[in-house]
Amino acid sequence: DEIGDASKKLGDASYNFAKEVDWNNGIFLQAPGKFQPLKALKAIDKMIEMGAAADPKLLKAAAEAHHKAIGSISGPNGVTSRADWDEVNAALGRVVASVPKAKVMAVYDAVKDITDPKVPAYMKSLVNGPDAEKAYQGFLEFKDVVAKNQVTAASAPAVVPSGDKIGAAAKQLSDASYPFIKDIDWLSDIYLKPLPGKTAPETLKAIDKMIVMGAKMDGNLLKAAAEAHHKAIGSVDSKGVTSAADYEAVNAALGRLVASVPKETVMDVYNSMAKIVDPTVTNNMFSKVNPLDAVAAAKGFYTFKDVVQASQ
Template sequence: MAKARKACVLAAVLALTGLRQSAFVPGPRGLAPMAAAGGMLAMAGAAPAHADKIDDAAKKLSEASYPFLKEIDWSSDVYGKLPTANPFQVLKAVDKMIVMGAAMDSAALKAGAEAHHKAIGSIDAKGVTTLADYEAVNAAIGHMVASAGESKTMDVYNVFAGFNLGKDVGPYMMSKVNAADASAAYKAFLEFKDAVKASQR
């Protein structure tokens, strides 16, 4: 479980660093951010019982990005550490995440925790969950983020965007996957981001 949490944290850093232009403005150019965005897909929450625009976008995102998700080597230790990060910088980032979490709707948080638990339980030998659980997990990050509000969301984005992971991270990550699958995942991710923003308070 601890290893899974570490993987999620680094995946978030990679995604947020790759999406250097605000998460609520047009995304960055090039293929490296597409690979980084794939990590973000892994750290979602859970969908509510009713379907809405976030759920619809999560379904589209999940179907478009699942091939890409399966190409990532989730056993790599790159997802378990931040070799260039200052410990105090990491602490400040965690603090912003805690504040954001405290602002989230409690029902969305509970649903997110339950979806994560279910998805972790269904991962295969390569660390990939089922498409259904992946979709539920993607839907929840949308509902959780939307409930937290744009200001606290951007506080988390900005603190992680300050991490310097080095210029080789993007190309390295991109070299490990199919570029077309990464592109499809990134395009769907941007549409998902727009649906979350439209629902944000």
């Protein structure tokens, strides 16, 4: 396709730049300016809306391309192979082309809103400047090909299941865990801190397992889960807490999503996360909430998972 061809030209223009970026740099975990969690949540919300509008088949292909690219990483900077770099660009270009332009620009504008204007120049100062300029020029040409192939209407909204066992179990889980949800400090910057003692390549292994799980998920249920999160973000209070009803809808959507992949795929995520999440992290989280609320939530979760497993 045209986007695939254009990705080769983009690769010619940008792979030198890709090799110069230190992909393992901890700086990418930082907020790109002043820490403004509620504004950042708005930017994430725009990404969720874009993801929900995208063609599920193309999202799946993009997840697969990222998984493959993680497999060909080499060198201290963590760069993928030239061929996989091109494949990721092509896959993302196709995702972008599957949503209306306004949804893409809404992400751009919302991210711009939380990004200090000095960030781009600082990023450029870390690489060879002319290579960054060449890559940007290549991106501008690529985007014209994407725009030419872009849809004008979003894909149809998800079909949301109802009257199922997971929906009923989600009500129980949500009633049991909403007090815990209200105890959590959602506006803290602790969630942007690196995991103690873990390097980027170690963390990437766990992310890779999530990508693999995402690629196996039912596309309609993934879209439904994204829509449920978008709705939930719409009802957050000044502390970032969503309504009880929207919280329940998120749990139901995520339970159905988990049930759409094999148990081993879910356990691969859990086991790889358990390798990088030290008990000091979970204990620290626990120390900041009402312990009775956390235990009630945990009981709710371990009951819920049996219902999910039964539909898996």
